[in-house]
Amino acid sequence: KKTILSGSTVTGDLTLGNYIGAINNWKKMQSEYDCLYFLANLHALTVFQDPKILKERTYSFFAQYLALGLDPQKNIIFAQSHVPEHSELSWVLTCLTPMGNLNRMTQFKEKSEKHVKNINAGLFTYPVLMAADILLYQADIIPVGEDQKQHIELCRDLVGYFENRYGAGIFKMPEPHIPKSGARVMSLQDPTKKMSKSDENEKNFVSIIDDPKKIEKKIKSAATDSGSEIKFDVENKAGISNLLTIYSVLSDKSIEQLEKDYEGKMYGHLKVDLAELVVSTLKPVKDEYDRLMQDRTHLDKLMLDGAERARVRAKTTLARVYEAVGLLHR
Ligand code: ATP
Ligand code: MG
Known part of the structure:
Protein backbone atom coordinates (compact mmCIF):
# COMPACT_ATOMS: atom_id res chain seq x y z
CA LYS A 1 0.00 0.00 0.00
CA ARG A 184 -8.00 25.26 -7.93
CA VAL A 185 -11.16 26.88 -6.67
CA MET A 186 -11.01 30.63 -7.01
CA SER A 187 -12.16 33.45 -4.76
CA LEU A 188 -15.83 34.31 -5.26
CA GLN A 189 -15.29 38.06 -5.43
CA ASP A 190 -11.93 38.05 -7.17
CA PRO A 191 -11.77 34.93 -9.31
CA THR A 192 -8.17 35.63 -10.34
CA LYS A 193 -7.07 34.77 -6.78
CA LYS A 194 -7.47 31.35 -5.20
CA MET A 195 -10.16 30.77 -2.58
CA SER A 196 -8.38 30.85 0.75
CA LYS A 197 -9.72 30.14 4.22
CA SER A 198 -7.52 32.84 5.74
CA ASP A 199 -9.00 35.52 3.48
CA GLU A 200 -10.11 38.45 5.59
CA ASN A 201 -13.09 39.06 3.31
CA GLU A 202 -15.68 36.43 4.15
CA LYS A 203 -17.47 36.98 0.85
CA ASN A 204 -14.54 35.42 -0.97
CA PHE A 205 -15.11 31.92 0.29
CA VAL A 206 -17.77 29.45 1.34
CA SER A 207 -16.90 27.76 4.60
CA ILE A 208 -18.07 24.16 4.82
CA ILE A 209 -19.84 24.97 8.08
CA ASP A 210 -21.51 28.19 6.91
CA ASP A 211 -25.27 28.19 7.40
CA PRO A 212 -27.44 27.77 4.27
CA LYS A 213 -28.53 31.43 4.13
CA LYS A 214 -24.95 32.59 4.11
CA ILE A 215 -23.92 30.09 1.45
CA GLU A 216 -26.77 31.16 -0.77
CA LYS A 217 -25.91 34.82 -0.39
CA LYS A 218 -22.22 34.33 -1.05
CA ILE A 219 -22.79 32.32 -4.21
CA LYS A 220 -25.47 34.60 -5.56
CA SER A 221 -23.25 37.62 -5.09
CA ALA A 222 -20.18 35.99 -6.66
CA ALA A 223 -18.46 38.26 -9.17
CA THR A 224 -19.15 37.48 -12.82
CA ASP A 225 -18.08 39.23 -15.99
CA SER A 226 -20.25 41.54 -18.08
CA GLY A 227 -21.13 39.02 -20.80
CA SER A 228 -24.11 36.72 -20.60
CA GLU A 229 -23.04 33.38 -22.04
CA ILE A 230 -22.40 30.49 -19.65
CA LYS A 231 -19.15 29.15 -20.99
CA PHE A 232 -15.95 27.84 -19.46
CA ASP A 233 -13.27 30.37 -20.37
CA VAL A 234 -10.78 31.14 -17.61
CA GLU A 235 -9.16 34.00 -19.54
CA ASN A 236 -12.30 35.99 -20.26
CA LYS A 237 -14.86 34.53 -17.85
CA ALA A 238 -12.96 33.74 -14.70
CA GLY A 239 -15.98 34.08 -12.40
CA ILE A 240 -18.33 31.87 -14.42
CA SER A 241 -15.57 29.34 -15.03
CA ASN A 242 -15.00 29.10 -11.30
CA LEU A 243 -18.70 28.50 -10.64
CA LEU A 244 -18.75 25.86 -13.36
CA THR A 245 -15.76 24.13 -11.81
CA ILE A 246 -17.42 23.96 -8.42
CA TYR A 247 -20.67 22.80 -9.99
CA SER A 248 -18.94 20.13 -12.01
CA VAL A 249 -17.07 18.61 -9.06
CA LEU A 250 -20.08 18.61 -6.74
CA SER A 251 -22.51 17.24 -9.32
CA ASP A 252 -20.13 14.84 -11.08
CA LYS A 253 -21.24 16.36 -14.38
CA SER A 254 -18.66 17.39 -16.94
CA ILE A 255 -18.15 21.07 -17.74
CA GLU A 256 -19.27 20.39 -21.33
CA GLN A 257 -22.48 18.87 -20.05
CA LEU A 258 -23.12 21.89 -17.84
CA GLU A 259 -22.45 24.29 -20.72
CA LYS A 260 -25.07 22.44 -22.70
CA ASP A 261 -27.56 22.41 -19.83
CA TYR A 262 -27.20 26.17 -19.42
CA GLU A 263 -27.25 27.15 -23.07
CA GLY A 264 -29.44 30.21 -23.44
CA LYS A 265 -29.85 30.63 -19.69
CA MET A 266 -28.63 33.50 -17.58
CA TYR A 267 -25.93 33.75 -14.94
CA GLY A 268 -28.66 34.02 -12.32
CA HIS A 269 -30.01 30.58 -13.20
CA LEU A 270 -26.64 29.00 -12.76
CA LYS A 271 -26.11 30.75 -9.43
CA VAL A 272 -29.48 29.71 -8.02
CA ASP A 273 -28.89 26.07 -8.97
CA LEU A 274 -25.32 26.08 -7.73
CA ALA A 275 -26.32 27.65 -4.41
CA GLU A 276 -28.88 24.89 -3.95
CA LEU A 277 -26.35 22.21 -4.82
CA VAL A 278 -23.75 23.59 -2.41
CA VAL A 279 -26.32 23.93 0.39
CA SER A 280 -27.57 20.38 -0.05
CA THR A 281 -24.03 19.01 -0.23
CA LEU A 282 -22.98 20.76 2.95
CA LYS A 283 -26.11 20.29 5.06
CA PRO A 284 -25.26 16.77 6.30
CA VAL A 285 -21.68 17.87 6.87
CA LYS A 286 -22.75 20.71 9.14
CA ASP A 287 -25.15 18.47 11.07
CA GLU A 288 -22.49 15.87 11.72
CA TYR A 289 -20.02 18.60 12.66
CA ASP A 290 -22.40 20.04 15.26
CA ARG A 291 -22.91 16.60 16.73
CA LEU A 292 -19.18 15.84 17.01
CA MET A 293 -18.34 19.20 18.60
CA GLN A 294 -20.60 18.41 21.53
P1 ATP B 1 -4.56 29.45 4.05
O1 ATP B 1 -5.13 30.70 3.46
O2 ATP B 1 -4.58 29.42 5.53
O3 ATP B 1 -3.25 29.04 3.43
P2 ATP B 1 -5.85 27.50 2.39
O4 ATP B 1 -7.28 27.61 2.06
O5 ATP B 1 -4.85 27.84 1.33
O6 ATP B 1 -5.63 28.33 3.69
P3 ATP B 1 -4.25 25.23 3.26
O7 ATP B 1 -4.34 24.74 4.63
O8 ATP B 1 -3.07 26.07 2.86
O9 ATP B 1 -5.60 26.02 2.91
O10 ATP B 1 -4.37 24.00 2.29
C1 ATP B 1 -5.08 22.81 2.59
C2 ATP B 1 -5.25 21.99 1.33
O11 ATP B 1 -6.25 22.58 0.50
C3 ATP B 1 -3.99 21.92 0.45
O12 ATP B 1 -3.91 20.63 -0.11
C4 ATP B 1 -4.25 22.96 -0.61
O13 ATP B 1 -3.55 22.70 -1.80
C5 ATP B 1 -5.75 22.85 -0.79
N1 ATP B 1 -6.32 24.12 -1.23
C6 ATP B 1 -6.29 25.30 -0.58
N2 ATP B 1 -6.95 26.25 -1.25
C7 ATP B 1 -7.42 25.66 -2.38
C8 ATP B 1 -8.20 26.13 -3.49
N3 ATP B 1 -8.62 27.37 -3.56
N4 ATP B 1 -8.51 25.24 -4.44
C9 ATP B 1 -8.10 23.97 -4.36
N5 ATP B 1 -7.38 23.46 -3.36
C10 ATP B 1 -7.03 24.29 -2.37
MG1 MG C 1 -2.67 27.80 1.74
Missing part, protein backbone atom coordinates in the same frame (compact mmCIF):
# COMPACT_ATOMS: atom_id res chain seq x y z
CA LYS A 2 1.30 3.44 -0.87
CA THR A 3 1.44 6.04 1.88
CA ILE A 4 -0.34 9.33 1.44
CA LEU A 5 0.10 12.37 3.63
CA SER A 6 -1.65 15.70 3.63
CA GLY A 7 -2.79 18.40 6.01
CA SER A 8 -4.42 21.77 6.45
CA THR A 9 -3.23 24.76 8.40
CA VAL A 10 -5.49 25.40 11.35
CA THR A 11 -6.69 28.87 10.32
CA GLY A 12 -10.24 29.99 9.57
CA ASP A 13 -12.60 27.20 8.65
CA LEU A 14 -12.27 24.72 5.82
CA THR A 15 -13.63 26.11 2.58
CA LEU A 16 -15.17 24.68 -0.56
CA GLY A 17 -11.67 25.08 -2.01
CA ASN A 18 -10.17 22.82 0.63
CA TYR A 19 -12.99 20.36 0.16
CA ILE A 20 -12.85 20.25 -3.64
CA GLY A 21 -9.09 20.61 -3.98
CA ALA A 22 -8.11 18.32 -1.15
CA ILE A 23 -10.49 16.51 1.19
CA ASN A 24 -12.84 15.20 -1.49
CA ASN A 25 -9.86 13.42 -3.02
CA TRP A 26 -8.58 12.19 0.34
CA LYS A 27 -11.94 10.55 0.88
CA LYS A 28 -11.64 8.60 -2.32
CA MET A 29 -8.23 7.33 -1.29
CA GLN A 30 -8.89 6.22 2.25
CA SER A 31 -9.61 2.56 1.58
CA GLU A 32 -7.05 2.11 -1.14
CA TYR A 33 -4.04 3.73 0.51
CA ASP A 34 -2.29 4.10 3.82
CA CYS A 35 -3.33 7.68 4.65
CA LEU A 36 -2.12 10.20 7.21
CA TYR A 37 -3.87 13.55 7.61
CA PHE A 38 -2.74 16.14 10.08
CA LEU A 39 -3.97 19.41 11.49
CA ALA A 40 -1.12 21.80 10.88
CA ASN A 41 -1.31 23.83 14.07
CA LEU A 42 2.44 24.52 14.07
CA HIS A 43 2.06 26.02 10.61
CA ALA A 44 -0.77 28.16 11.92
CA LEU A 45 1.69 30.01 14.18
CA THR A 46 3.30 31.67 11.15
CA VAL A 47 0.42 34.13 11.41
CA PHE A 48 -0.74 35.75 14.69
CA GLN A 49 -3.18 33.44 16.45
CA ASP A 50 -5.34 34.04 19.46
CA PRO A 51 -4.33 31.11 21.73
CA LYS A 52 -7.90 30.31 22.75
CA ILE A 53 -9.12 30.33 19.18
CA LEU A 54 -6.21 28.22 17.96
CA LYS A 55 -7.00 25.58 20.53
CA GLU A 56 -10.72 25.61 19.76
CA ARG A 57 -10.00 25.47 16.06
CA THR A 58 -7.89 22.38 16.37
CA TYR A 59 -10.95 20.56 17.71
CA SER A 60 -13.12 22.20 15.13
CA PHE A 61 -10.87 21.15 12.24
CA PHE A 62 -10.68 17.61 13.51
CA ALA A 63 -14.47 17.53 13.63
CA GLN A 64 -14.68 19.08 10.16
CA TYR A 65 -12.41 16.37 8.76
CA LEU A 66 -14.57 13.65 10.27
CA ALA A 67 -17.79 15.35 9.21
CA LEU A 68 -16.51 15.55 5.63
CA GLY A 69 -16.12 11.79 5.68
CA LEU A 70 -12.57 11.00 6.74
CA ASP A 71 -12.59 7.88 8.90
CA PRO A 72 -10.24 8.02 11.93
CA GLN A 73 -9.93 4.24 11.87
CA LYS A 74 -9.04 3.88 8.20
CA ASN A 75 -6.71 6.89 8.31
CA ILE A 76 -4.29 8.30 10.82
CA ILE A 77 -5.66 11.75 11.68
CA PHE A 78 -3.69 13.79 14.18
CA ALA A 79 -2.57 17.20 15.36
CA GLN A 80 0.94 18.20 14.29
CA SER A 81 1.89 19.52 17.75
CA HIS A 82 1.14 16.12 19.28
CA VAL A 83 4.10 14.70 17.38
CA PRO A 84 7.25 16.61 18.40
CA GLU A 85 9.33 14.90 15.71
CA HIS A 86 7.94 17.39 13.17
CA SER A 87 9.81 20.25 14.81
CA GLU A 88 12.89 18.14 15.40
CA LEU A 89 13.30 17.00 11.81
CA SER A 90 12.45 20.47 10.60
CA TRP A 91 15.53 21.90 12.33
CA VAL A 92 17.87 19.38 10.71
CA LEU A 93 16.36 20.16 7.31
CA THR A 94 16.50 23.92 7.93
CA CYS A 95 20.26 23.61 8.26
CA LEU A 96 20.38 21.97 4.82
CA THR A 97 18.19 24.51 3.06
CA PRO A 98 19.90 27.24 1.03
CA MET A 99 18.33 30.66 1.61
CA GLY A 100 18.08 31.07 -2.16
CA ASN A 101 15.67 28.16 -2.44
CA LEU A 102 13.32 29.73 0.09
CA ASN A 103 13.64 33.14 -1.58
CA ARG A 104 12.05 31.63 -4.67
CA MET A 105 8.84 30.54 -2.94
CA THR A 106 5.98 32.50 -4.44
CA GLN A 107 3.68 31.76 -1.54
CA PHE A 108 6.03 33.59 0.85
CA LYS A 109 5.87 36.62 -1.40
CA GLU A 110 2.07 36.51 -1.44
CA LYS A 111 1.80 35.93 2.28
CA SER A 112 4.31 38.57 3.27
CA GLU A 113 2.40 41.12 1.24
CA LYS A 114 -0.72 40.14 3.14
CA HIS A 115 0.77 39.98 6.63
CA VAL A 116 3.04 43.04 6.47
CA LYS A 117 2.94 43.53 10.22
CA ASN A 118 4.22 40.06 11.00
CA ILE A 119 6.73 38.83 8.44
CA ASN A 120 8.35 36.38 10.82
CA ALA A 121 11.06 33.82 10.11
CA GLY A 122 8.54 31.00 10.44
CA LEU A 123 6.57 32.36 7.52
CA PHE A 124 9.79 32.18 5.51
CA THR A 125 10.92 28.73 6.60
CA TYR A 126 7.49 27.12 6.68
CA PRO A 127 8.15 25.06 3.52
CA VAL A 128 10.96 23.33 5.43
CA LEU A 129 8.60 22.32 8.23
CA MET A 130 6.29 21.07 5.50
CA ALA A 131 9.12 18.95 4.08
CA ALA A 132 9.63 17.48 7.55
CA ASP A 133 5.91 16.70 7.79
CA ILE A 134 6.16 14.70 4.59
CA LEU A 135 9.51 12.98 5.04
CA LEU A 136 8.86 11.75 8.59
CA TYR A 137 6.21 9.35 7.33
CA GLN A 138 7.98 8.01 4.24
CA ALA A 139 5.04 9.30 2.23
CA ASP A 140 4.85 8.28 -1.43
CA ILE A 141 2.13 10.61 -2.60
CA ILE A 142 1.18 14.10 -1.46
CA PRO A 143 -2.26 15.15 -2.68
CA VAL A 144 -2.23 18.93 -2.85
CA GLY A 145 -3.74 21.81 -4.72
CA GLU A 146 -1.77 23.58 -7.40
CA ASP A 147 -0.69 26.21 -4.85
CA GLN A 148 1.51 23.73 -2.98
CA LYS A 149 3.43 22.34 -5.93
CA GLN A 150 6.48 24.52 -5.38
CA HIS A 151 6.75 23.41 -1.77
CA ILE A 152 6.76 19.77 -2.78
CA GLU A 153 9.54 20.56 -5.25
CA LEU A 154 11.54 22.04 -2.39
CA CYS A 155 10.94 18.91 -0.35
CA ARG A 156 12.26 16.80 -3.21
CA ASP A 157 15.32 19.03 -3.49
CA LEU A 158 15.95 18.60 0.23
CA VAL A 159 15.94 14.81 -0.14
CA GLY A 160 18.67 15.28 -2.74
CA TYR A 161 20.73 17.60 -0.55
CA PHE A 162 20.39 15.25 2.40
CA GLU A 163 21.46 12.25 0.35
CA ASN A 164 24.45 14.09 -1.10
CA ARG A 165 25.74 14.87 2.32
CA TYR A 166 24.67 11.90 4.44
CA GLY A 167 23.94 9.10 2.01
CA ALA A 168 20.79 7.61 0.50
CA GLY A 169 18.11 5.33 1.86
CA ILE A 170 16.62 7.32 4.71
CA PHE A 171 13.86 9.28 3.01
CA LYS A 172 11.42 8.28 0.36
CA MET A 173 11.11 10.68 -2.57
CA PRO A 174 7.55 12.08 -2.43
CA GLU A 175 5.42 12.73 -5.51
CA PRO A 176 2.81 15.49 -5.62
CA HIS A 177 -0.63 14.46 -6.76
CA ILE A 178 -2.62 17.31 -8.19
CA PRO A 179 -6.23 16.50 -9.12
CA LYS A 180 -7.15 17.39 -12.70
CA SER A 181 -10.53 18.98 -12.28
CA GLY A 182 -11.29 21.40 -9.51
CA ALA A 183 -7.63 21.60 -8.64
CA ASP A 295 -18.29 15.72 22.88
CA ARG A 296 -14.76 17.01 23.43
CA THR A 297 -13.67 13.99 25.44
CA HIS A 298 -14.44 11.79 22.49
CA LEU A 299 -12.58 14.12 20.11
CA ASP A 300 -9.58 14.16 22.48
CA LYS A 301 -9.54 10.41 22.57
CA LEU A 302 -9.65 10.05 18.79
CA MET A 303 -7.01 12.73 18.31
CA LEU A 304 -4.55 11.23 20.81
CA ASP A 305 -5.05 7.82 19.32
CA GLY A 306 -4.14 9.23 15.90
CA ALA A 307 -1.08 10.95 17.35
CA GLU A 308 0.14 7.75 18.96
CA ARG A 309 -0.10 5.84 15.71
CA ALA A 310 1.64 8.65 13.82
CA ARG A 311 4.42 8.88 16.37
CA VAL A 312 5.48 5.28 16.02
CA ARG A 313 6.42 6.04 12.44
CA ALA A 314 7.83 9.50 13.02
CA LYS A 315 10.16 8.23 15.74
CA THR A 316 11.63 5.57 13.47
CA THR A 317 12.51 8.07 10.75
CA LEU A 318 13.89 10.65 13.16
CA ALA A 319 16.14 8.09 14.89
CA ARG A 320 17.67 7.19 11.54
CA VAL A 321 18.16 10.84 10.63
CA TYR A 322 19.86 11.65 13.94
CA GLU A 323 22.12 8.66 13.51
CA ALA A 324 23.02 9.70 9.96
CA VAL A 325 23.85 13.32 10.83
CA GLY A 326 25.71 12.47 14.04
CA LEU A 327 23.27 13.75 16.65
CA LEU A 328 23.18 11.88 19.94
CA HIS A 329 19.71 10.53 20.49
CA ARG A 330 17.87 9.85 23.70
